[in-house]
Amino acid sequence: MNSKLPPPTHTNDESHLKNSNGGQTTIKILDEIIHRQRGYKNKAIYLQLMRLKNDGGKEKTEMRLCYYININGRRGRKKDRWVFGRNALIIPKSDFEMIISEAKKREWIT
DSSP states (O other), X not given: OOOOSOOOOOTTOEEEEXXXXXXXXXXXXXXXEEEEOTTOTXXXXXXXXXXXXXXXXXXXXEEEEEXXXXXXXXXXXXXXXXXXXXXOOOOOHHHHHHHHHHHHHTTSOO
């Protein structure tokens, strides 16, 4: 099954998380690298550059490696959509190397 639906983009999206101490953290996605996995085009791998800001105003920059799966053609309310992958990410070495190479080009890492 090959998806024609492009993977979603999240640059400039914001979300909020509750901390274990009852406070709140705001997460803003500053930039992201999106790569369709070789041999499994219904899986999009993301490396996201994020800014985290707690309710005290303290900020830090972190990265998230995650994936989305396109469940094109399946039934239910998630039919023909990209869905966030909740399991540990497993990817081919060549795909991982490509993502890290792009992160170096963008000067996220050295």
